[in-house]
Amino acid sequence: MTKTTKLLTGIMLVASLTLTACGAKNNNNGGGAASPSASPSASPIASESASPSDAVDGKGFKFGMVTDVGGVNDKSFNQSAWEGLNKLKDETGAEVKYQESKEATNYLTNLNKFVRDGYNLTWGIGFLLGDAVKDAADKNPDAHLAIIDSVVEAPNVASITFAENEGSFLVGVVAGLMTKTNKIGFVGGIDIPVIKRFELGFVAGVAAVNPDAKVEINYTGAFDKADLGKAAAASIYNAGADIVFHAAGGTGNGVFNEAKERNKSAAADKKVWVIGVDKDQSLEFGDDVTLTSMLKRVDEAVYRVSKEMIEGNFPAGQITTLGLKDNAVGLPETSTKNVPQEVLDKVEEYKQKIISGEITVPTAQ
Helix, strand or coil: CCCCCCCCHHHCCCCCCCCEEECCCCCCCCCCCCCCCCCCEEECCCCCCCCCCCCCCCCCCEEEEECCCCCCCCCCHHHHHHHHHHHHHHHHCCEEEEECCCCCCHHHHHHHHHHHCCCCEEEEECHHHHHHHHHHHHHCCCCCEEEECCCCCCCCEEEEEECHHHHHHHHHHHHHHHCCCCEEEEEECCCCHHHHHHHHHHHHHHHHHCCCCEEEEEECCCCCCHHHHHHHHHHHHHCCCCEEEEECHHHHHHHHHHHHHHHHHCCHHHCCEEEEEECCCHHHHCCCCEEEEEEECHHHHHHHHHHHHHHCCCCCCCEEEECHHHCCEECCHHHHHCCCHHHHHHHHHHHHHHHHCCCCCCCCC
């Protein structure tokens, strides 16, 4: 099938959706795993509350979710997806459950468990599950699956990707305008296309507003190793950087830990910052260390596509790419706490240039 970008009817995130903060309730329905903390996340996409006229009855529907190795409580990517399913449960009464993958060999096993148990839709969360989702889909043509951050060309799979490079460009603008040392860092998890999009967009955003700034890149090779994230951040901060953007899932928690430790004894003018990812990470790690975050509305995508399944409109075989024009990536409202208004105005200026096509942000395939 030719790769095409097709916006889903039920996930149209334009016009009527505005910049607001939204919260997600959290319920633990996963195989014995600890429930992620139920902290609200500020959102670039307005959360829709079901009204009597558009409420959907999901009782009798079952939705499964398989995490990558970062786990459901990664305070980032997987947790956001799980919050989306819990929103679905709260609003429709559908049954939701997750399976955590401790290693890559668990991916197919966990997917097949939901398929065998007759779940209406099984989600694979992350690029790394692409091959496993393809295998499960091919061997179970009557099953329905969906995947985030990868394209699986199968008639029974919905593929959802994001323009992470666009949102990362905007936080690059923030970093480029706010650095005091002209040294900035990027900590990635595994060097795969989706993380490369974060990197390329961020570096381009920095360069657009501050060509004198240098960005040091460090890939840790893992999404679940906070100690590696801490070590990578330490190396970058030691080299003089005052802002580090991470796109590393649970590994990125170590970046925050390193920054917090440094700031305990640092003079005010030597304070370091972290730019979070996926969720508004200031809600988890605090405003004292989080400059802003690059929000990626995985929760809303999972919720809306799952709701489409209940409504009988599941986008089987379709590929959807969501970006700035859909309010699917961007900065949280809490950015105003640490980012000056003149910088946020510049961010908005570049956002509109990207949406209009005046600026094309580098990407990775």
